Amino acid sequence: MKKIPQVMSALGAAVATALVAMAADAAVLPTTQTDSSWYQDGAAAVAAKVAQARNTGTAKNIIFFVGDGMGVSTLTAARIYQGQQAGNSGEENRLSFETFPYSALSKTYSVNQQTPDSAPTMTAMITGVKTEDGMLSVSADSIRGNCLSSQGNELKTALELAEDRGKSTGIVSTARITHATPAATYAHTPERDWEADSNLTAEAVANGCHDIAYQLVMDAPGDGLEVALGGGRSYFLPNTVTDGEGAKGRRKDGNDLTAKWSEQFTNAAYVWNQAQFDAIDVTKTDHLLGLFEASHMQYEADRADDTAGEPSLAEMTSKAIDMLAKNDKGYFLMVEGGRIDHAHHAGNAARALADTVALSDAVKAALGKVDLEDTLIIVSADHSHTFTIAGYPARGNPILGLVHEPNDEAIAVNAATADDGLPYTTLGYANGPGAKQGARSDLSGIDTTDVDFLQQAQVPMGSETHAAEDVAIYATGPGAYLFQGNVEQNVIFHVMNQAGALGGSKY
Amino acid sequence: MFYKALMLLALGSLSAHGASVCPATAPAGAWGLEYQVSASQSGAEPRQVQLLRRGAQTALYSPEHQMAEWWHFEDPKRPGFSRVFDQQQRRIDYYMGDLRALGVQAQQEEVESFAARHLLGQLTKQGSSPCEHAERYQGEINGVSYDLLWSPVLAAPLAIVTRKGEVERRWQADKLLGKDAVNARFATWQRYRETDFADIGDMENDPFLAKMINQGFIEHREHAVYNDQGQPLATGHSH
Ligand SMILES: [Zn+2]
Numbered sequence: 001m002k003k004i005p006q007v008m009s010a011l012g013a014a015v016a017t018a019l020v021a022m023a024a025d026a027a028v029l030p031t032t033q034t035d036s037s038w039y040q041d042g043a044a045a046v047a048a049k050v051a052q053a054r055n056t057g058t059a060k061n062i063i064f065f066v067g068d069g070m071g072v073s074t075l076t077a078a079r080i081y082q083g084q085q086a087g088n089s090g091e092e093n094r095l096s097f098e099t100f101p102y103s104a105l106s107k108t109y110s111v112n113q114q115t116p117d118s119a120p121t122m123t124a125m126i127t128g129v130k131t132e133d134g135m136l137s138v139s140a141d142s143i144r145g146n147c148l149s150s151q152g153n154e155l156k157t158a159l160e161l162a163e164d165r166g167k168s169t170g171i172v173s174t175a176r177i178t179h180a181t182p183a184a185t186y187a188h189t190p191e192r193d194w195e196a197d198s199n200l201t202a203e204a205v206a207n208g209c210h211d212i213a214y215q216l217v218m219d220a221p222g223d224g225l226e227v228a229l230g231g232g233r234s235y236f237l238p239n240t241v242t243d244g245e246g247a248k249g250r251r252k253d254g255n256d257l258t259a260k261w262s263e264q265f266t267n268a269a270y271v272w273n274q275a276q277f278d279a280i281d282v283t284k285t286d287h288l289l290g291l292f293e294a295s296h297m298q299y300e301a302d303r304a305d306d307t308a309g310e311p312s313l314a315e316m317t318s319k320a321i322d323m324l325a326k327n328d329k330g331y332f333l334m335v336e337g338g339r340i341d342h343a344h345h346a347g348n349a350a351r352a353l354a355d356t357v358a359l360s361d362a363v364k365a366a367l368g369k370v371d372l373e374d375t376l377i378i379v380s381a382d383h384s385h386t387f388t389i390a391g392y393p394a395r396g397n398p399i400l401g402l403v404h405e406p407n408d409e410a411i412a413v414n415a416a417t418a419d420d421g422l423p424y425t426t427l428g429y430a431n432g433p434g435a436k437q438g439a440r441s442d443l444s445g446i447d448t449t450d451v452d453f454l455q456q457a458q459v460p461m462g463s464e465t466h467a468a469e470d471v472a473i474y475a476t477g478p479g480a481y482l483f484q485g486n487v488e489q490n491v492i493f494h495v496m497n498q499a500g501a502l503g504g505s506k507y
Numbered sequence: 508m509f510y511k512a513l514m515l516l517a518l519g520s521l522s523a524h525g526a527s528v529c530p531a532t533a534p535a536g537a538w539g540l541e542y543q544v545s546a547s548q549s550g551a552e553p554r555q556v557q558l559l560r561r562g563a564q565t566a567l568y569s570p571e572h573q574m575a576e577w578w579h580f581e582d583p584k585r586p587g588f589s590r591v592f593d594q595q596q597r598r599i600d601y602y603m604g605d606l607r608a609l610g611v612q613a614q615q616e617e618v619e620s621f622a623a624r625h626l627l628g629q630l631t632k633q634g635s636s637p638c639e640h641a642e643r644y645q646g647e648i649n650g651v652s653y654d655l656l657w658s659p660v661l662a663a664p665l666a667i668v669t670r671k672g673e674v675e676r677r678w679q680a681d682k683l684l685g686k687d688a689v690n691a692r693f694a695t696w697q698r699y700r701e702t703d704f705a706d707i708g709d710m711e712n713d714p715f716l717a718k719m720i721n722q723g724f725i726e727h728r729e730h731a732v733y734n735d736q737g738q739p740l741a742t743g744h745s746h
Contacts, residue, residue, distance in 0.1 A: 180709070296602075296604075296703065298604050299608065305603070341606075349607070433609065460722070461720055461721060463707045463719065465708065
């Protein structure tokens with residue numbers, strides 16, 4: 001019981017009242033219980049909750065992090081993975097945003113699918129309206145892939161509202177910045193695959209729909225985005241051009257949108273490698289476009305091997321905040337961990353977890369730069385994957401390893417076996433490339449912790465699929481307390497709109 | 508699985524009895540070899556496989572399936588790879604991270620040599636060859652006897668015969684393809700609609716890609732000289 005008086009003195013009157021009940025309980029509990037660090041840490045956590053005051057102020061700045069495909073099982077596994085990489089048992093670790101005071105569960109289904117893709121989910125989060133799969137920030141009255149049907153059905157996004165309020169805006173992603181999640185913040189299209197003009201249909205061209213890359217630069221909201229960093233360079237360059245890393249452009253219209261960026265905006269800069277990125281003087285640059293790969297950026301696990309070098313998600317986030325924070329009216333920034341999804345699709349847990357940790361690091365970088373008194377930070381995901389953490393591995397068992405059970409006398413040697421007599425990994429997928437027809441292969445003697453290992457799966461598929469269960473929302477800062485319980489995914493927009501006073505509707 | 512698929516498409520079997528193709532020099536720019544692939548017991552018609560080379564690019568093409576596996580080794584540490592589907596006029600492009608995430612470790616020399624380079628060091632060079640500009644190698648590795656006709660100027664086999672028990676497999680180059688044919692094919696493939704492999708999982712709405720997601724990539728096992736683990740058969744070592 002030695003902790004309780006200290007806690008009480010620290011927390012003041014309101015807490016003291018709340019703790020009366022606990023102290024009374026403690027008196028009837030055995031000391032083996034109340035002396036336990038689990039007990040004391042738990043009590044301290046509750047005391048901290050009681051002491052916590054809601055920040056009902058206005059969020060001048062909003063930073064919205066999205067882990068593409070970052071389901072709850074991915075968070076748990078990444079938390080353990082990060083903890084174990086630091087030399088600990090892992091389970092007790094917390095990703096940077098897992099310490100946020102508020103959280104909720106988010107229902108991710110789209111208007112037409114139980115299991116959604118990133119297009120309708122980001123549309124829901126950024127516009128407040130659920131739509132159909134494949135569509136970006138247009139309503140479900142549109143028909144996928146039909147330009148005409150989408151006209152008049154455009155939905156205004158939180159980023160566009162922020163531009164209207166004179167705030168600075170930015171997007172950062174390790175995927176192509178024309179990919180569904182970042183694109184839904186600034187583009188409106190009935191087809192997520194219209195990333196360059198060469199992807200447009202004849203109908204789309206005839207009816208005047210613009211491709212996503214074109215929309216980012218030429219149809220930009222307000223005075224244009226202040227920051228856009230990520231992959232997707234080839235979608236901005238003509239197909240007659242070969243870029244600095246040897247890849248060809250994809251545009252048929254002859255537009256070099258990287259050049260247009262500088263023509264279109266004041267004090268604008270375009271960079272495509274690490275050295276140029278590092279050399280950017282934030283005080284002299286007002287509009288920064290950075291495209292570090294022809295397509296998606298490298299997985300975090302492979303980033304060091306990139307030809308021309310590319311910044312980490314944390315580095316891009318830091319630079320983006322430095323750019324945006326110059327505006328006294330505040331800013332809106334969306335940051336996507338875009339490749340968690342791709343590694344899961346490949347059935348490759350190690351890369352998915354490394355990219356999840358990279359997102360956690362980016363949140364940590366943001367926390368080091370902002371004042372939570374006036375900045376709302378939200379971390380969520382668009383959808384989950386068929387990724388599981390199973391079996392009865394002992395505490396501290398390597399998260400990428402074979403299952404060794406705690407009662408196994410030779411824990412370091414013998415892996416637990418399943419009914420087929422073969423060992424199995426803690427991590428697995430319900431479907432995907434890691435499955436094979438017929439019997440499971442024997443993993444004895446296989447290094448399942450290798451970064452290139454594909455976890456076993458049940459249903460053989462060329463690509464592992466998304467999953468339909470809820471994802472988590474974590475939040476801190478003004479308005480964060482609005483995230484409670486289980487919410488529809490589109491509620492996220494309404495919290496940003498309300499907390500940030502973006503003027504999107506009357507409340 | 509993936510490396511295996513490449514080799515499955517590539518390899519069938521030799522005949523060093525003679526050589527219908529035996530160039531003294533490699534054609535400038537680009538060239539290709541068309542192999543007839545057959546097995547003694549299958550009773551099936553011989554199949555064709557083409558090895559197409561241009562600089563650091565190598566493709567293995569099956570005219571029968573109208574599918575190709577196309578490698579780019581401009582930067583050998585970061586190979587690029589595409590699967591080409593002629594019938595659908597589609598291409599799936601794999602970047603370095605995709606290949607790594609799938610556990611694919613392709614050896615440039617093996618891809619470029621029609622998966623035969625590793626055999627040279629394990630077989631015995633013969634004094635005579637049925638072809639003036641080619642070297643003949645023979646020997647037995649792990650119970651499989653090999654008869655290999657190797658073209659040093661192409662760094663590729665002109666013929667390979669493998670025999671294990673009653674089964675004889677032959678791969679014999681019977682046509683040298685000139686640079687125009689090879690360039691034309693590469694140019695055609697370059698024009699196909701391309702999709703990043705990383706994006707396939709998010710494109711279930713595309714009927715062609717939905718098939719890939721639901722059925723995986725089609726593999727052709729009938730000509731395999733690689734085992735179930737994707738390792739070259741009978742090479743005495745594994746990677
Ligand atoms: Zn996905």
